[in-house]
Amino acid sequence: MEKIILKITSFTVIISCLVLTSCLQEPDLKLPFKTYVPVNLNDGWELSTPAQEGINETELQNIYKYYHESGDLWQVRSLLVFRNNKLVAESYTKDPTEITQPIAIWSCTKQVTGILTGIAIEQGFIDDVNDNIQKYLPEEIARHPDKGAITIQQLLQMESGIAFENGGFNGESNQLLLAKPSNSLEYILGLSMLYASGEHFYYKDGDPHLISAILQRQTGKTMKDWAEQVLFSKIGFKNYDWAVYKDGITMGCFGISTTPREMARIGHLVLNKGSWNGQQIVNPEWINEMTSVKIPKEKVNFFEKSFGYLWWIDEDRGIVFMAGHGGQHVFIKPAKNLVIVTTADKTDEYIQFGFNLDKSFDIVDRIDRITN
Amino acid sequence: MKQRLLKTLVTFCALILFSGNCLAQNKNEISVYVGFVQLKEELAQSMVYRGPQVGFQYQRNWFFEKWELRYNPKLAVGVPFNRGMIGASFHFVPIDFSGLKPVYQNDNHSLRLGMNFATNYTYQFYPKQLGANMFRYTEIGIAPCIEYGYQWNQSKIKIFLQNSLAGFVSRTENVPPYFYSLKVSDFVVKPHQNMQFGSFDKYNHTNASVEYIPDTSKNHSFALGVEYIDSYFSNRFQSLNYYLQWKKSF
Numbered sequence: 001m002e003k004i005i006l007k008i009t010s011f012t013v014i015i016s017c018l019v020l021t022s023c024l025q026e027p028d029l030k031l032p033f034k035t036y037v038p039v040n041l042n043d044g045w046e047l048s049t050p051a052q053e054g055i056n057e058t059e060l061q062n063i064y065k066y067y068h069e070s071g072d073l074w075q076v077r078s079l080l081v082f083r084n085n086k087l088v089a090e091s092y093t094k095d096p097t098e099i100t101q102p103i104a105i106w107s108c109t110k111q112v113t114g115i116l117t118g119i120a121i122e123q124g125f126i127d128d129v130n131d132n133i134q135k136y137l138p139e140e141i142a143r144h145p146d147k148g149a150i151t152i153q154q155l156l157q158m159e160s161g162i163a164f165e166n167g168g169f170n171g172e173s174n175q176l177l178l179a180k181p182s183n184s185l186e187y188i189l190g191l192s193m194l195y196a197s198g199e200h201f202y203y204k205d206g207d208p209h210l211i212s213a214i215l216q217r218q219t220g221k222t223m224k225d226w227a228e229q230v231l232f233s234k235i236g237f238k239n240y241d242w243a244v245y246k247d248g249i250t251m252g253c254f255g256i257s258t259t260p261r262e263m264a265r266i267g268h269l270v271l272n273k274g275s276w277n278g279q280q281i282v283n284p285e286w287i288n289e290m291t292s293v294k295i296p297k298e299k300v301n302f303f304e305k306s307f308g309y310l311w312w313i314d315e316d317r318g319i320v321f322m323a324g325h326g327g328q329h330v331f332i333k334p335a336k337n338l339v340i341v342t343t344a345d346k347t348d349e350y351i352q353f354g355f356n357l358d359k360s361f362d363i364v365d366r367i368d369r370i371t372n
Numbered sequence: 373m374k375q376r377l378l379k380t381l382v383t384f385c386a387l388i389l390f391s392g393n394c395l396a397q398n399k400n401e402i403s404v405y406v407g408f409v410q411l412k413e414e415l416a417q418s419m420v421y422r423g424p425q426v427g428f429q430y431q432r433n434w435f436f437e438k439w440e441l442r443y444n445p446k447l448a449v450g451v452p453f454n455r456g457m458i459g460a461s462f463h464f465v466p467i468d469f470s471g472l473k474p475v476y477q478n479d480n481h482s483l484r485l486g487m488n489f490a491t492n493y494t495y496q497f498y499p500k501q502l503g504a505n506m507f508r509y510t511e512i513g514i515a516p517c518i519e520y521g522y523q524w525n526q527s528k529i530k531i532f533l534q535n536s537l538a539g540f541v542s543r544t545e546n547v548p549p550y551f552y553s554l555k556v557s558d559f560v561v562k563p564h565q566n567m568q569f570g571s572f573d574k575y576n577h578t579n580a581s582v583e584y585i586p587d588t589s590k591n592h593s594f595a596l597g598v599e600y601i602d603s604y605f606s607n608r609f610q611s612l613n614y615y616l617q618w619k620k621s622f
Contacts, residue, residue: 024410024612026420074455094417104549169504178504179551243550257549345417349500353457 029094030076033068036060036089038080039099044236045087045261053083056370060089063366068093075327075344075355077103078260081367082339085268087261094345102239102257103343106324109242109256112231112266113208114310116215116223117156118274118286119230125218129153129309136214137185144189150197152214155207156309157294163194164206173205173253176245184245185213201295203302205253208310212252223250235265235276254325260341263322267330267339270311270320291320303357319364327355331364336371340364400622401431405597407615409450411461413507414607415547416498421459423452425613440484444468448613457500461611467491470517470534482521488534489514492577493563494601494611504554505547509601509609510563511577513539528585532597536577540567543606574605581617591621 081089134141165171181187188206224242243255274282295307306313322330327344344355409425427448450461472486492511517534581597595617
């Protein structure tokens with residue numbers, strides 16, 4: 001009798017374990033590939049086919065299949081290919097509604113801040129890129145005189161020298177994400193100096209956020225509102241939100257949520273040297289300055305890529321690009337009139353676990369190779 | 373407010389710990405358990421994190437003639453992984469009362485039925501995947517339970533099964549893209565916000581275990597158990613934990 005009970009019990013336990021384990025199977029993280037043919041949303045994008053724009057369709061299909069099916073790329077969410085200002089291929093690997101559903105694009109916000117700085121100079125809100133920030137934030141710099149020598153250009157080049165740390169739970173970026181400081185401007189300016197300004201590149205969120213504060217002070221509007229007026233409304237960039245810190249300053253370092261199609265508008269603005277549908281929105285000289293190498297990759301502490309004015313540059317590939325945490329990218333290859341947009345799930349350990357730049361460039365290179 | 377809370381807690385603990393003086397029979401039991409936990413959080417892309425879990429449980433039993441009342445708080449900590457990314461889980465059950473009444477008994481067999489009332493709090497973190505976001509599940513509910521016992525010679529085996537019936541539940545509702553909060557007070561305040569009442573339409577919580585007592589004259593036993601939580605009223609969260617438990621009574 002005892003043996004029978006023990007046997008029944010053991011059998012029940014094992015069967016229960018097996019049944020319950022099957023309940024927690026991980027779902028497929030991505031949808032199977034169906035098509036890369038873009039849908040006409042009447043959002044201003046002209047549609048075309050890869051063949052018409054000189055891209056090998058069979059190979060492009062293979063790339064999309066790989067993008068959808070590779071387990072290594074579990075993070076990716078979208079891949080869009082534009083050529084000659086036309087959308088030729090588009091697919092969403094996890095959620096098709098993301099075609100119109102904004103997602104956080106993280107540090108791609110910095111590149112928008114870079115463009116807005118050029119518009120501010122063009123419109124006279126900033127006299128010169130070499131101006132000290134003391135000129136625009138006199139009261140704040142009086143309280144923090146060690147920041148007086150920092151220039152606008154140094155902020156654009158991540159050379160302020162301010163001891164602002166992006167990473168870590170106690171890092172300054174996380175303090176802003178947790179909205180702990182009551183005043184973001186005072187918080188950043190109140191930090192100590194890690195280097196003398198202009199001495200070293202050090203990638204950080206603090207520098208572009210200071211630019212946002214300066215633009216806000218000079219234009220009398222939040223950067224979000226001013227951007228809508230001078231940039232977004234002119235390029236049809238509608239489907240977005242831009243986070244504002246609790247002190248009212250638009251986040252200049254991260255904070256934009258938008259769709260891949262809208263991201264591509266920024267990319268095409270740069271591809272077309274600041275022009276949109278024949279209207280010059282940004283001074284082409286600024287676009288050239290912004291996307292030319294200011295910090296060679298040997299001196300960059302983040303990616304092994306060169307840096308312009310808040311824009312990334314891969315000189316070897318002839319590509320300038322926007323890069324946001326977790327794999328939000330817009331790659332622009334002017335020589336081929338090619339723009340590629342990727343979005344991916346954010347992972348905090350971006351380099352190790354995320355859709356990092358190496359993985360992204362692998363996709364970009366493959367598309368580049370099949371583009372004549 | 374704090375003083376009142378403190379007084380309530382002290383009174384509660386005193387009632388639990390010193391209640392032996394006013395009751396005829398009672399038993400204390402402590403147990404540690406090691407397990408394998410699996411977590412599936414929809415807000416973390418429904419990725420299944422798997423890994424070890426350790427827990428500590430205290431049990432206080434009161435016997436009122438045929439009735440048994442148990443107070444059974446526990447705390448478990450898990451360290452699950454997915455694709456090399458580490459996660460963390462905390463399962464905290466500060467209040468867990470079960471009342472059991474025999475419905476059948478002979479020399480070898482016993483069958484008891486009862487009802488459980490418990491407050492379950494689980495917190496999950498996926499720091500490599502989703503930064504400093506906290507994911508939580510709260511359940512305050514009742515659950516019928518059944519316990520079958522079979523004794524032979526000096527050995528005994530007990531099979532326990534409990535399944536949720538109804539209660540109040542609360543879940544993390546979203547993960548904000550940018551700003552978020554992770555204050556100490558969030559661990560207390562948020563789990564009690566937006567509570568919803570429901571039954572099988574909202575959640576299911578199953579506990580099952582098989583306990584083996586090698587020698588009833590001794591005061592230790594072993595149990596093999598499984599605990600399954602499935603909340604599907606909002607973003608779905610599932611937790612499955614197999615455990616091996618060692619109990620020591622005194």
